[in-house]
Amino acid sequence: MSPERGSLGRPRAEDRTPAILEAAKALLGEVGYDRLRIQDVADRAGAGLATLYRRWPTKLALIVDAISYHADVALPPPLDDPRADLLAVYRAMTEKMCGGGEGLPGLLAALRTEPQLAAVVRDQVLEPLRARLRADLVQLAGDHPQLDLLVDAGPALLMYRTVVLGEPASDGLFAGVVDLVTAPATTPA
């Protein structure tokens, strides 16, 4: 276990780590990766710039840690009913990734230019999301000939509708996506 991990798990009274990682995540959503400045994170967290640079020598290192830290709390507790679980996961991922002040839109351009950042987002945020959705969909549509695409169809549609098309997230949208990915399908002729 690395010292950083240890300190995340055992906060001391004066440990500013959670506040710093919260501030980094919030600013990432507000201004995007490119325009994020370490000084602004320090100011918002009420921490010294030297404190930040001692632990995170680069903006990339800080944002990678902020994303890892928040990945743990991104998914809601599992529900027994796979259809209700799908709905809960869709709601949580839309709120956390696609909301007005949230991270993914501000990260997309950087995913192309920062491979380490892209790897953390994909491995620690998007792969657990996929695994959870897959477990639900195996129960609901396990014989679908395009199960892999069906797993991604929910997050893809919710991101496209809310971020790209600017549609507000609504109960009707979530229910429609659940219906779409759980509609019985047969192998195309």
Added chain:
Amino acid sequence: MSPERGSLGRPRAEDRTPAILEAAKALLGEVGYDRLRIQDVADRAGAGLATLYRRWPTKLALIVDAISYHADVALPPPLDDPRADLLAVYRAMTEKMCGGGEGLPGLLAALRTEPQLAAVVRDQVLEPLRARLRADLVQLAGDHPQLDLLVDAGPALLMYRTVVLGEPASDGLFAGVVDLVTAPATTPA
């Protein structure tokens, strides 16, 4: 018809408009909206800064025109076979919007902060794409209970897989998406 429109339709020998709008579109894909500078567009197009500012007083006005200009050529010629047409449209939209040097990732953050830019992207690029896909899907899956979402499922999945997850666009991916959106579905019980 505005003077700008007229000049797009009747280029004079010395008209730098196509070169300027090409340069603006290319730079948008390379650096994104936030970091795009009018001076860089002028340099790449071999045009004077004064020429650009005379026609486009702001970066927003220039990018709005560049997107409108390229929207006309974004979709391939229609094919008689709706399944083949779907495939052709998916390929074209992925290449033009989600490729390494292309525009949508660099625009997503700006869609939230520039409503006029968002309106142009949605009305002039994404709505014609939706209308074309809907015409194909009405023939292939017209009785699907979630036809509206099915229309968006293709672009959403292709963007998610290529831009967010970093998967290369492949024949297998395009074929899988066509199979997914054309798989017969029945109304959920």
